[in-house]
Amino acid sequence: MSNPSGSAPVEDQRELDLISRAQAGDRAAFAVLVREHQDEVYTLARRLVGDPHLAADVAQEAFIRAWRALPNFRGDARFSTWIYRITVNTSWTQKARAGRHRATSIDEHIQIPSSVDAEHPEFAGEIVELRSRLRHALDRLPDAQREVVVLKDIYGWSHAEIADSMGITVTAAKVRLHRARARLAKDLEESA
Secondary structure, three states: OOOOOOOOOHHHHHHHHHHHHHHOOOHHHHHHHHHHHHHHHHHHHHHHHOOHHHHHHHHHHHHHHHHHHHHHOOOOOOHHHHHHHHHHHHHHHHHHHHOOOOOOOHHHOOOOOHHHHHHOHHHHHHHHHHHHHHHHHHHHOOHHHHHHHHHHHHOOOOHHHHHHHHOOOHHHHHHHHHHHHHHHHHHHHHHO
16 A cells, blocks of 8 residues: 555555665565465465475575566566565476476365354265365466466456466466366366
8 A cells, every 4th residue: 555645655665665675685674575385386386286295396486586586676567566576486397397286275264154064064075075086187288378277267367467477478377267267167077
């Protein structure tokens, strides 16, 4: 939220100051940026690679890459968007390097109120089955489609944010999301 004078919000200005200092070589300023974004970076990596240990490696490598690339950060996008893009790229690189082809665990993202199981135990089996089918369908998506689904349906990013993060057009982001959802629906229907 902007302040009345038209300048950047205090939080944004603080982050811009940290970025500027880090670009000048201030490791302490970069350490603050890492602390402020490490949970989100790890969570995104965990959702993309599915393995907590690999996600920790991805997060560490993403911040190393960010430090090296920081002089090239122009501020065209928010720092969080920029570090998420690095995290996504690092996730796919590390995942390929590790020889893994497992996707995010959708179980973490499907929140079923505990009262459902307690009040209607007959639904518990259906919920477990749906989670399993959805997880398998998500696992079968190509990485680029899975990325769009995770960013849109789990993180709630706009099409413009996804396009910017992936380096594609908004139309391409919408098309990928549409195709991914259609493929998920088809896989879920076939597995029913």
